[in-house]
Amino acid sequence: MDQLLQSVTIRINDKLYVKDPESSELGKRIVTESIAMIVDIGFESFTFRKLGIKIGSNESSVYRxxxxxxxLLLYLTSWYWGWLEYQLVFATNSIADPSERLKRAIQVVTRTIEEDSAFSHINExxxxxxxxxxxxxxxLTKEVDAENKDGYFVIYKRLVNRISAMIKAVNNEYEYPLSLASTVLEGSLHQHFLKDHFTSLTDCRENVDPTEYFIQLVFNTLTLDNNG
Amino acid sequence: MDQLLQSVTIRINDKLYVKDPESSELGKRIVTESIAMIVDIGFESFTFRKLGIKIGSNESSVYRxxxxxxxLLLYLTSWYWGWLEYQLVFATNSIADPSERLKRAIQVVTRTIEEDSAFSHINExxxxxxxxxxxxxxxLTKEVDAENKDGYFVIYKRLVNRISAMIKAVNNEYEYPLSLASTVLEGSLHQHFLKDHFTSLTDCRENVDPTEYFIQLVFNTLTLDNNG
DNA sequence: TAATTAATGATAGTATTACTATTATATTTG
DNA sequence: CAAATATAATAGTAATACTATCATTAATTA
Structure with a gap:
C-alpha cells in the first residue's frame, strides 16, 4: 500500500492557489510549516507574516x-479530504458485501489518525x-455559495456522495442517505473535538473511538428504516 | 405560554459581559442590532465600529x-441555548412516556425556528x-478549555445533558447517550446549514425538516442497541 | 435645586493585520 | 553569458481591535 500511495497525487482545484505549492521547495515548505503552525497557534492567530519568519522566507513570497x-485553509482541507477519499476507496474497493463495505468505510472516515504515511511533505x-x-x-462564511460554485468543496462533496452511495447499497429504501453520510463525516469531527475539549458531552474517550458509535448508529437506522 | 415566557429571563454567565446589556436601553439596542448585523454581513465582517454607527452610538460605548x-457571540449563543432549553423543558414537562417525551424533545431542538416570540428585544x-x-x-478556538472552565458553555452543556437523560430514560442500556445527544444538536445545525448551502449533501429541504430524520435515527438506534 | 455620580459620546492614538507595490538579488534555463 | 524567473527586502496603506482621555448629558440623591 505504501508504495502505491507514494505515486498518488491529490489534485486540488487550481483556483485555490496562485502558484502550485507542489511545484517548488518553497511551496512545499509553506504547506508543511503552515500545517505545523496552524496546529500550534490556531487559525485565527496564524498569519503569513509569522509563517514567513518561521520558514526563513518572506511574507510576500507566501502571497505568491x-x-x-x-x-490556504481550503487548500489544506481539500488535500485532507482527497487523501481520506483515497484511503476510503482503497480500503473498500475489494469488499463485495455492501454491509461489510459500509462498515469499513465508516471505520476509515471516523478513526483517529495515528500514523503519518510519511510519503510527502504533509503530515496527516x-x-x-x-x-x-x-x-x-x-x-461557515458569507462567501460559501460563490466558493461552492467555484468548486472549492468538490472533494468533500464527492466523499459524502461515496458514503451515501454505500448507504444506499445496503438499504435502497432508506430515505436519508445523504443526511446520514454528512452526519457521519461531520459528526465524527465533532465527536473527536468533544473528546478533547468537552468530555462531558461525549461517550468517546481514549480507546473508545467514535467508530463504534457511528457503525451502530448507521446500521441500526438502516435495519429498521421508515418507522419513527 | 406567551404570558409565561414573558416573565422568564435567561441568566447568562456574567463573565460574558462587562455591563449587563439587559440593564439599559443602549445595551438592548446593542444586542438587537448586533444580531441583525451579524445575520446580515456575517461574524467576520462585523465590527463594533460598524455596530456603533448603525445604532447611532459610539464604538467605545459598545466596548463598555x-x-x-x-x-458578544458567546453571549448571544448562550441566550439562544437558554431559550431553547426553556422551550424544551416547557414542551416535554407534561409528557410522562419516555419515548413520547424524547420524540417531543427532538422536535423542539431540530425544528426550523419560524416565529419570533416577540416578548423581548431578541429575535429568535x-x-x-x-x-x-x-x-x-x-x-473552535485555542481558548476553549479556559473558557469552558470559566463556565462559558454551561447552558449548552446542560441542554445536551437533558437530552442525554431523556435518551437514557428510553433505553438505559444504550452505550452512547451523550454522543447521540450531542450529535442531534450539532447535527441539526449542520443539516440546516446544508439545506441552505449544500443541497447535494442532505435530504432535508423545504418541508423536509431535519426533525423526521433525527427522530428515526435516534429511535432506531435505541431500539436495536448493542449489535453493530 | 444644586451637587454628585453615572452613562454616553467624541476624539485620538497604538499595535497588528492583511494585504499591494516596488525594487533588488539570486537562481535557473536557453 | 544573457534573459527570464523566483525569491527577498523594504515600504506603504487601509482596516481592525482595541485603549485612553476628556467632554457632555442624564439620572440620582443630599
Missing amino acids: YFENKHK ILLNKIVINEYSKSY | YFENKHK ILLNKIVINEYSKSY
Whole structure:
C-alpha cells in the first residue's frame, strides 16, 4: 500500500492557489510549516507574516503561492479530504458485501489518525487536527455559495456522495442517505473535538473511538428504516 | 405560554459581559442590532465600529458592554441555548412516556425556528440563523478549555445533558447517550446549514425538516442497541 | 435645586493585520 | 553569458481591535 500511495497525487482545484505549492521547495515548505503552525497557534492567530519568519522566507513570497489564509485553509482541507477519499476507496474497493463495505468505510472516515504515511511533505496526523478544529470555518462564511460554485468543496462533496452511495447499497429504501453520510463525516469531527475539549458531552474517550458509535448508529437506522 | 415566557429571563454567565446589556436601553439596542448585523454581513465582517454607527452610538460605548465580539457571540449563543432549553423543558414537562417525551424533545431542538416570540428585544428567528452559521466559531478556538472552565458553555452543556437523560430514560442500556445527544444538536445545525448551502449533501429541504430524520435515527438506534 | 455620580459620546492614538507595490538579488534555463 | 524567473527586502496603506482621555448629558440623591 505504501508504495502505491507514494505515486498518488491529490489534485486540488487550481483556483485555490496562485502558484502550485507542489511545484517548488518553497511551496512545499509553506504547506508543511503552515500545517505545523496552524496546529500550534490556531487559525485565527496564524498569519503569513509569522509563517514567513518561521520558514526563513518572506511574507510576500507566501502571497505568491496563496492569495490569503482562507484559501490556504481550503487548500489544506481539500488535500485532507482527497487523501481520506483515497484511503476510503482503497480500503473498500475489494469488499463485495455492501454491509461489510459500509462498515469499513465508516471505520476509515471516523478513526483517529495515528500514523503519518510519511510519503510527502504533509503530515496527516497534524492535518487531521486542523480539519477537526478548523474545517467548519472554511465554509461557515458569507462567501460559501460563490466558493461552492467555484468548486472549492468538490472533494468533500464527492466523499459524502461515496458514503451515501454505500448507504444506499445496503438499504435502497432508506430515505436519508445523504443526511446520514454528512452526519457521519461531520459528526465524527465533532465527536473527536468533544473528546478533547468537552468530555462531558461525549461517550468517546481514549480507546473508545467514535467508530463504534457511528457503525451502530448507521446500521441500526438502516435495519429498521421508515418507522419513527 | 406567551404570558409565561414573558416573565422568564435567561441568566447568562456574567463573565460574558462587562455591563449587563439587559440593564439599559443602549445595551438592548446593542444586542438587537448586533444580531441583525451579524445575520446580515456575517461574524467576520462585523465590527463594533460598524455596530456603533448603525445604532447611532459610539464604538467605545459598545466596548463598555462587551469586551470584544467573541464574548458578544458567546453571549448571544448562550441566550439562544437558554431559550431553547426553556422551550424544551416547557414542551416535554407534561409528557410522562419516555419515548413520547424524547420524540417531543427532538422536535423542539431540530425544528426550523419560524416565529419570533416577540416578548423581548431578541429575535429568535435571526438568532437561530446566527447559531447555525456561527456557533462553531465560538468554541473552535485555542481558548476553549479556559473558557469552558470559566463556565462559558454551561447552558449548552446542560441542554445536551437533558437530552442525554431523556435518551437514557428510553433505553438505559444504550452505550452512547451523550454522543447521540450531542450529535442531534450539532447535527441539526449542520443539516440546516446544508439545506441552505449544500443541497447535494442532505435530504432535508423545504418541508423536509431535519426533525423526521433525527427522530428515526435516534429511535432506531435505541431500539436495536448493542449489535453493530 | 444644586451637587454628585453615572452613562454616553467624541476624539485620538497604538499595535497588528492583511494585504499591494516596488525594487533588488539570486537562481535557473536557453 | 544573457534573459527570464523566483525569491527577498523594504515600504506603504487601509482596516481592525482595541485603549485612553476628556467632554457632555442624564439620572440620582443630599
